[in-house]
Amino acid sequence: MQEVIIERPTPHVAVVRLNRPEARNALGQALRAQLAAHFLALGQDDGVRCIVLTGGEQVFAAGADLRALADSGPIEVLLLNNQRMWQAIAACPKPVIAAVNGHALGGGCELAMHADIIVAGEGAKFGQPEIRVGIMPGAGGTQRLVRAVGKFKAMRMLLTGQPVSGREAFDMGLASEVVADERVQARALELAAEIAAMPPLAAAQIKEVLLAGQDAPLEAALMLERKAFQLLLASEDKQEGMRAFLDKRAAVFKGA
Structure with a gap:
């Protein structure tokens, strides 16, 4: 099964959809590799002017695959060179809109923060709960979060591991818009179409x-x-x- 699905719903708009529902879109190595490959390709596609990144209507991404990480050592993780996969998204020249329904936790929150615009549902949950399992964010969670919301709000999220709702994320500057859960996907596509019509x-x-x-x-x-x-x-x-x-x-x- 493809863990990342590419859709072309309207001219010049591409949707990158995480497709690992059995694991709540946990970011395993195969999924990350597919994400990187697709973003590299879409970034070079002249027919694409805006990208919507989503996990669907129930969950965005529940974070890293802890089953794989639990038995991994530092050298093993170092050799994965995961930063290259994240860089493919961060360096994408096309505007990227994250459409966030449900949980965006750990690596899922970091993934959303790689976007340029975040449309969040009222019921979304953004969080960096890594501290609760003895680790810390490793894909920009400490650095992108503090730049988005400031030191004091970032510290509260990072040191407690407590998530915030879509409404709280909007109020603190972590989301561009907050809409009803059933409107998230449609609103992201509306924004994407508007941006795709620009030069x-x-x-x-x-x-x-x-x-x-x-x-x-x-x-x-x-x-x-x-x-x-x-x-x-x-x-x-x-x-x-x-x-x-x-x-x-x-x-x-x-x-x-």
Whole structure:
């Protein structure tokens, strides 16, 4: 059975769906490898302008596969080079929307935080419970979480292992939107379609500059922004967008 399913529901939108329901989408090695391969391919696919990452309507991802991890030693885990699999997602040039229903715990929460936008259901549960089994997050859970919600809220989640609801995640800055559980998938697809209709070169530059600049000194980050802005002035999409605005019609962007 494929542990990751790719769907193309609308033009220029791809859905990456975790498909390991018997293990609540636990992130085993095979699933991680498939995720990395798909994100690498979709990142290079000119026909894709936005990606929705989801586990479905019941659970996003319940974390690492503890059965496999329980008997693993440090060198064994080191040799897996799992950071390369996570990097394939983190470095994806296309905007990524995580549609989170149900549990997003441990590696599942870390996976959601690799996205650019998170749409959470009211009944979602975000958490980093690693401390409860004697370990700590190892795929960005301490670093991405503190950047999203600040030190004090991150410390509470990390040191207690207690999850937060979709509503709490939104209030603390861990989710972009919170909607009724039954609306999560549809809302993520609506957002994806809206982004896919935008000029893809501009979307890619916005993502690249925001991520590169968020931890850089302000002056360096502003320089990156200026250079990207100037570069986009040479695009055909800039000409189309401004012409369409002046003509009072919908623009058709080609990514050129």
